Amino acid sequence: MNFELTEELQLIKDTAKSFADEVVAPTAAARDKEHRFPLDEFKRSAELGFAGMLVPEEYGGSELGALVLTIVIEEISRACASTGVTLSVHNSLVCSPILRHGTEEQRKELLPRLASGEWLGAYALSEADAGSDAAALRCRATRDGDDWILDGPKLWITSGDSADFFVVFARAEEGVTAFMVEATAPGFSVGKVEQKLGIRSSSTVEILLDKVRVSANRVLGAVGKGLNIAFDTLDGGRIGIAAQAVGITQACLDASIKYAQEREQFGRPLARFQAVQWKVAQMSADLAAARLATQRAAWLRDQGKPHTLEASQAKLLASTLSNRAANEAVQIHGGAGYTTEFPVERYFRDARITEIYEGTTEIQRLVIARNLFGR
Ligand SMILES: Cc1cc2nc3c(=O)[nH]c(=O)nc-3n(C[C@H](O)[C@H](O)[C@H](O)COP(=O)(O)OP(=O)(O)OC[C@H]3O[C@@H](n4cnc5c(N)ncnc54)[C@H](O)[C@@H]3O)c2cc1C
Known part of the structure; x- marks a missing residue:
């Protein structure tokens, strides 16, 4: 077992990080406020191959696979969860079922237009x-x-x-x-x-x-x-949403560490108070667990192995932990965290959806229990 990213994967992660920081993050708060769709961000992400991550090169895709998809969606969701879900749905819920269930003729006709970003x-x-x-x-x-x-x-x-x-x-x-x-x-x-x-x-x-x-x-x-296709597709989609939740958790952790070091009360930075340290420590442990569960589910999907259980476990873990992290991030920011001056209120609102779409938290528990009891 090797947990290290290969040189190629590190390069893709770095590319996704730069794209998230330089293209997605600067407009995230304004787009959120104005309810403005990230179409431009989607088109630009396509230039990096992010609109066809699961699509083989012969159909115009970048053939990065599900594991790399989680890395890219995490990085982008760290900057903007809305852009993250736009890409996740496009790749996992649209390109993927055509690849897995379409005819050769359908793949040849449709996938190049989706993978190039011509079509959303x-x-x-x-x-x-x-x-x-x-x-x-x-x-x-x-x-x-x-x-x-x-x-x-x-x-x-x-x-x-x-x-x-x-x-x-x-x-x-x-x-x-x-x-x-x-x-x-x-x-x-x-x-x-x-x-x-x-x-x-x-x-x-x-x-x-x-x-x-x-x-x-x-x-x-x-x-x-159709229902077999819908559920097989959602197994992949849930991994994407788990990655979105991991990205939100990382954003909460980054913002909390920064704020706790800058803000002083009682003559010292918040980061010196053990109560704040513990919140940040828990957040980082939650992040590690959620990220590993997500990447493992994606790896199984890439290997063509059963992964329904692992995808639901990852989504359940990552979504609930992102909500806990967002709640604590607002708490660490005090009153400032409750305002739009700081991004944590957006993370708090964004985290909430990860427990609802592509199967609620309760439905993930149901899927997991069905797998455990063999029903
Ligand atoms: C922002 C957003 C984007 C979405 N995007 C898409 C999309 O692109 N495509 C798409 O097809 N759908 C999409 N959805 C729909 C989403 O998948 C559903 O909202 C979700 O599956 C829950 O269904 P529901 O809203 O009807 O809630 P309900 O099914 O009415 O559930 C209400 C509550 O009851 C609980 N519940 C229901 N059944 C059970 C049970 N058997 N056991 C225990 N608890 C149960 C649920 O967990 C939940 O807490 C989106 C939803 C939202 C809010």
């Missing part, structure tokens, strides 16, 4: 009455000759008002089926735009499918097997 991707599984219980989805898919007609709203779609290309799950007679739909398709439109507590630079919208015609070559995988 989104993933439309959830509906108003199908959140944790995704299998209850009701968006309809009916055959019309060789084509399909999709009908019904999808809710909570990350990047939905900026995305060009969607993986959409709908219910056919044979069962839930995955389809690939372009935003320009007649009958496809954006509905309600959510106003959120955090990740405000990411957009979350309702997608309306009003008799959208989809040709047979845009069915992803087998008809009726």
